[in-house]
Amino acid sequence: MRKDLLIIASIILLITIFFTGTKFQSVEEFELTHIDDIKADSEIVTLAIDSKSLVGNEHLLKPELREFVPKDGIILKRKEYVLRNGDTVFDVLQRATRFHKIQLEFQGANDNVFKSAYIQGINYLYEFSAGANSGWMYEVNGEFPDVGVSRYTLKNGDHIEFHFTKNLGKDIGGEF
Amino acid sequence: MLTFHQFHPLTLTLYYLFLLVILWLFKAPIVIFLLFISLFLFWSISQNRKSILNELVFVASLSGLIMLFTIYFYHNGATPIFYLNDQAVTTEVIFYSIVMAVAVAATWITWQALIISFPMKKIIYLTSNRSITLAIALSNFVRWIPNGKIQFQKVMEAQQSIGYFSSQSKFERMYKTVKIWMNSYYNAFENTFQKSAVMHERGFKSGKRTHFQHYRFRKTDCIIVVSILITFFIMVINYAQLRYYFFPLRKEMTVEPIYWLVFVFISLPIIIQIKGWVQWHYYKSKI
Numbered sequence: 258m259r260k261d262l263l264i265i266a267s268i269i270l271l272i273t274i275f276f277t278g279t280k281f282q283s284v285e286e287f288e289l290t291h292i293d294d295i296k297a298d299s300e301i302v303t304l305a306i307d308s309k310s311l312v313g314n315e316h317l318l319k320p321e322l323r324e325f326v327p328k329d330g331i332i333l334k335r336k337e338y339v340l341r342n343g344d345t346v347f348d349v350l351q352r353a354t355r356f357h358k359i360q361l362e363f364q365g366a367n368d369n370v371f372k373s374a375y376i377q378g379i380n381y382l383y384e385f386s387a388g389a390n391s392g393w394m395y396e397v398n399g400e401f402p403d404v405g406v407s408r409y410t411l412k413n414g415d416h417i418e419f420h421f422t423k424n425l426g427k428d429i430g431g432e433f
Numbered sequence: 434m435l436t437f438h439q440f441h442p443l444t445l446t447l448y449y450l451f452l453l454v455i456l457w458l459f460k461a462p463i464v465i466f467l468l469f470i471s472l473f474l475f476w477s478i479s480q481n482r483k484s485i486l487n488e489l490v491f492v493a494s495l496s497g498l499i500m501l502f503t504i505y506f507y508h509n510g511a512t513p514i515f516y517l518n519d520q521a522v523t524t525e526v527i528f529y530s531i532v533m534a535v536a537v538a539a540t541w542i543t544w545q546a547l548i549i550s551f552p553m554k555k556i557i558y559l560t561s562n563r564s565i566t567l568a569i570a571l572s573n574f575v576r577w578i579p580n581g582k583i584q585f586q587k588v589m590e591a592q593q594s595i596g597y598f599s600s601q602s603k604f605e606r607m608y609k610t611v612k613i614w615m616n617s618y619y620n621a622f623e624n625t626f627q628k629s630a631v632m633h634e635r636g637f638k639s640g641k642r643t644h645f646q647h648y649r650f651r652k653t654d655c656i657i658v659v660s661i662l663i664t665f666f667i668m669v670i671n672y673a674q675l676r677y678y679f680f681p682l683r684k685e686m687t688v689e690p691i692y693w694l695v696f697v698f699i700s701l702p703i704i705i706q707i708k709g710w711v712q713w714h715y716y717k718s719k720i
Contacts, residue, residue, distance in 0.1 A: 260491075270502060279518070280516075287513075319678070351519070
């Protein structure tokens with residue numbers, strides 16, 4: 258029976274690997290050394306990432322996470338990025354974090370019922386790191402969309418901001 | 434000549450609970466590795482070579498699977514080695530996966546050691562003072578799976594000898610095995626629970642019986658129980674300092690002073706068993 262259970266577990270693992278794929282990249286290949294050059298005719302969006310809600314509230318975090326909250330809470334200052342055709346918020350976020358070597362962990366679009374990538378953690382600050390209602394939310398042009406990051410298609414001139422919330426968005430103006 | 438199994442059931446219960454709670458609450462790698470080695474040695478004393486080898490193979494396979502699952506799905510950590518599907522695989526995750534795999538193996542082996550230390554009469558003894566119904570239900574529930582296993586093995590051997598599995602089709606053989614498996618456990622379930630009726634008929638629940646105490650709470654039991662409680666209390670108070678964390682950066686592995694006491698507790702079964710074994714052979718040599 259134990260052998261059978263091991264076989265079943267191995268089959269589940271193999272099926273998971275088969276469906277999610279195995280794209281291996283070295284650290285050098287993954288971290289972008291170059292990002293698209295902004296030209297005169299380029300479409301531009303801006304992106305900023307902050308964890309300002311945790312400044313002064315570091316006691317909510319475990320001790321090992323406190324060093325990853327910048328003093329001013331800004332993880333990525335607002336920067337401009339070239340908007341490629343069909344880019345979503347997630348595409349821009351992923352390119353920016355790869356280029357600036359900011360840690361990002363996400364759940365793929367095929368791994369949840371919403372069929373959108375879900376941001377679990379940025380710069381080692383994860384959902385639930387500061388309590389049961391904490392996590393990452395994003396706004397575009399001052400409004401909090403009600404779709405996932407990989408389902409929001411960007412337009413030229415959009416301003417994207419990622420905020421860490423302690424309280425389901427109530428502390429960052431994005432409550433439901 | 435005291436062996437570990439001869440301690441009072443309450444002492445044994447507290448001991449195993451203490452080990453499991455320490456293992457999963459603090460997740461200290463050194464404690465986890467030592468616990469696995471110590472309890473594996475303790476368990477293997479009462480086993481033959483084939484069982485030990487089977488168990489080692491099972492534990493190694495299970496650990497390997499857990500490691501693979503963890504590495505595939507965890508992407509925390511500050512030191513990436515490579516990227517898999519655009520997510521980092523870090524040294525912290527690899528270390529975490531090894532430790533968690535050994536922790537699961539240690540839990541498994543703790544359960545195996547517990548089964549040896551706790552025959553049915555000890556379970557009944559522990560719960561009968563509170564509720565005899567619970568004692569009967571618990572002991573029958575615990576016996577259901579071992580009875581089912583014995584029944585399954587018997588039926589499989591009998592059916593194999595009469596050519597029940599002589600079909601060429603692998604699926605048919607698998608189907609027949611599953612059918613025998615289900616029938617064996619159903620049969621064990623029926624038979625095990627009828628025993629409670631028999632025990633009831635013998636006046637087990639009538640309240641008129643007195644029972645002779647097989648287990649005495651000795652001085653050594655008292656010392657162990659008090660030591661465990663004090664140790665656990667100290668560890669809980671110092672939880673923030675003692676707990677081990679893996680992400681984003683691994684905590685440095687240090688041995689806090691209280692862990693030396695935990696190491697003594699972890700080694701207790703094997704030390705007592707070896708002492709008992711040496712004593713027994715010594716007395717036997719004097720005959």
